[in-house]
Amino acid sequence: MYDKKCEYKNDYTMNREEVLRMITDISKEDILVTTTGKTSRELFEIRESNKQSHKYDFLTVGSMGHCSSIAFGIALQKKKTKIWCIDGDGAAIMHMGSMAKIGSNKPSNLIHIVINNNSHESVGGMPTVGGQIDFVKIAQGCGYEYTISVDNYADLEIELNRVKKMNKLVFFEVKTAIGSRSNLGRPTKSPVENKEDFMQYLKECE
Numbered sequence: 296m297y298d299k300k301c302e303y304k305n306d307y308t309m310n311r312e313e314v315l316r317m318i319t320d321i322s323k324e325d326i327l328v329t330t331t332g333k334t335s336r337e338l339f340e341i342r343e344s345n346k347q348s349h350k351y352d353f354l355t356v357g358s359m360g361h362c363s364s365i366a367f368g369i370a371l372q373k374k375k376t377k378i379w380c381i382d383g384d385g386a387a388i389m390h391m392g393s394m395a396k397i398g399s400n401k402p403s404n405l406i407h408i409v410i411n412n413n414s415h416e417s418v419g420g421m422p423t424v425g426g427q428i429d430f431v432k433i434a435q436g437c438g439y440e441y442t443i444s445v446d447n448y449a450d451l452e453i454e455l456n457r458v459k460k461m462n463k464l465v466f467f468e469v470k471t472a473i474g475s476r477s478n479l480g481r482p483t484k485s486p487v488e489n490k491e492d493f494m495q496y497l498k499e500c501e
Contacts, residue, residue: 303420305413307446307470312337314410314451314469318379319345321455325377326500328353328366330386332417333475334410338381339482349484350496356486360390363397363407370402375501377404377459384411384425391433398438398464406458406465407439412473420473434466444468 315337319327329335335354342349353369355362366380387394387409397407413426431442440463445451451469458465482489 301420303414303416303422303473305426305473307412307472309446309448309451309469309471310474311410311412311471312341312475313448314471315381316341317448317451317455318381318408319347321452321459322351322377322379324351325379325459326351326353326366326369326373326496327379327381328362328369329355329381330362330383331355331357331359332383333479334381334383334417336479336481337475339484340480343483348492349489350492352489353493354482354486354489356489360386360393362386363390363393366405366407367393367397367400367402369497370405371400373497373500374402374404377406378402380405380407382407382409383416384409384413384430385415385423387430388423388425388428394434394437394439394466398434398436401438401440401464403462403464406461406467407434408467408469410469410471412471414473416473416475430468431466438464439466440464442466442468444470446470 370378411425414420431444434442
């Protein structure tokens with residue numbers, strides 16, 4: 296029986312939850328579609344701590360790799376609403392074909408963020424190839440109109456404010472460390488409740 300504990304890490308310094316907090320501060324009442332796992336769990340807790348509604352968020356539960364396609368579909372239907380897709384490196388790699396579809400259609404209201412910590416953190420932290428491939432070049436090749444990669448909070452804040460005002464398809468890689476709070480909880484609302492609240496908010500969007 297193998298009982299050694301593996302510790303996974305990278306050389307990045309930003310914390311994913313703090314990155315998400317900055318995104319929620321800047322996105323305001325825009326729509327957020329988040330990838331499965333800890334990213335969605337952290338977003339839920341940020342909304343709770345800020346005493347904000349969860350109606351702006353679609354948490355992609357149990358559908359790894361599909362949040363970019365979901366965000367893309369919403370962006371096509373709600374052209375006057377800014378859509379933020381918060382993806383992970385493992386999830387983006389799993390369904391990378393969706394980037395080609397998004398890039399070929401160029402929805403000008405979509406910001407596709409990949410939080411890249413080079414790992415499948417939500418299921419243990421095993422490495423991805425996220426640190427060995429160039430997401431920005433891939434996005435450029437797929438047709439994204441503005442592409443950027445950041446690895447520090449100062450640049451992150453500048454670029455988040457910049458893309459918020461853009462009317463073009465954005466690809467945004469954010470390099471973060473591996474790790475989350477030991478007391479990170481799970482959403483206290485069911486996926487069905489989340490869906491219904493989100494769908495109601497969508498009716499208000501153009």
